[in-house]
Amino acid sequence: MKSIHIIAMLAILFICSCNTKPKATNEIALGDTLTTKSGLQYIYLKKGEGRKIETGSAVGTYLSLKVQDSVVWNTNELPDSLFTYVANYSRLIKGFTEITMLLREGDEVIAILPDSLAYGAKGAGDIIPPFATIVYDQFKVISVEEPKLFLSDTLLAILKAEDAEKSIAKYKEITNGLDSTKYHTDTEQLFRIHDVLSKEEKHQLAFDFIFPMAELTDNSRLKYKAAMSLEALGKVNQAKDILQKLLVKAPDNQQIKMKLKELSKKK
Known part of the structure; x- marks a missing residue:
């Protein structure tokens, strides 16, 4: 039942976000749905107070990825649960890089990426179909190192x-x-x-x-x-x-x- 409620909440937030206008950082509240010019949408579940992510920062994240309401990737199930990368450098999809550069250590968000910011018309193998909207229902920034x-x-x-x-x-x-x-x-x-x-x-x-x-x-x-x-x-x-x-x-x-x-x- 809990998973059904979470999916329903995500669907409501996604629909309501159509009328959401950009807000200044100091106006953002937990649960707000924010929409960027590219079409990326994200919702703060927790605000961190750590280092801001910058180009060249080594970042450690905990992620859960959903496609069509099914979890297709969860880093907690991997031997090393942290997904690590270098901000604005590692070869990642556009939407992932965009949401990364908006966050700081300690932030937890839900991120909704349209296909134009994800895997587009090609999809990704048998896991992500063409033109799929993908949802990081858990995107937790665990660590952010000083840029190099x-x-x-x-x-x-x-x-x-x-x-x-x-x-x-x-x-x-x-x-x-x-x-x-x-x-x-x-x-x-x-x-x-x-x-x-x-x-x-x-x-x-x-x-x-x-x-x-x-x-x-x-x-x-x-x-x-x-x-x-x-x-x-x-x-x-x-x-x-x-x-x-x-x-x-x-x-x-x-x-x-x-x-x-x-x-x-x-x-």
């Missing part, structure tokens, strides 16, 4: 202004020095650099940076990215050589097998 700089931004600037060798030297300087505490230095920073350079079709520069970094960190995923850069450059045999070495270490990796099969058809 993105290592990828610093290294990209050096790559474009100078060369890969100097960018790699800067990586070593930052990660091995006192400045490491000022930056996000996780491996995803390196993937971001490769993705940016690949989209700009700077494949040689991408390879010149990512392959030495893959060797330095002994990261197989980075080595795979290096192979993709070689493929884009038309250096198929060199790409195959990297992938074959990866396959020795991970003989059951289907992604590598499929890519090798694809490359074998190329001259």
Whole structure:
């Protein structure tokens, strides 16, 4: 019965929110339904007094996601119950990023995301159908860390202004020095650099940076990215050589097998 009452309350709040006008932060009361210009709707269940989320903050949240009145994801059921990400940086749907940047540590809200801010016409596998409105019936901000700089931004600037060798030297300087505490230095920073350079079709520069970094960190995923850069450059045999070495270490990796099969058809 309790779940039925909660769903009914959400439905009423959703309908009533059509006439809701934006309010200043100091006017917001628990239970108010707030609507942003994008169509995002959220309802405060509890107001926190902790650190405001900013770009570069590492955030820990507890989430429960509903689609068509059914819970499809609940982080409390995961081995590590906190869903962690870097605000305004991690690859998340638009609505999630938008609600994140409105909150602070200790806040608890319900967030209603129209499909335009969620998974759109494609949906997400068998879990979220096309054009689905999704509801975070629990969105609790558990922890917010002080913002840090993105290592990828610093290294990209050096790559474009100078060369890969100097960018790699800067990586070593930052990660091995006192400045490491000022930056996000996780491996995803390196993937971001490769993705940016690949989209700009700077494949040689991408390879010149990512392959030495893959060797330095002994990261197989980075080595795979290096192979993709070689493929884009038309250096198929060199790409195959990297992938074959990866396959020795991970003989059951289907992604590598499929890519090798694809490359074998190329001259």
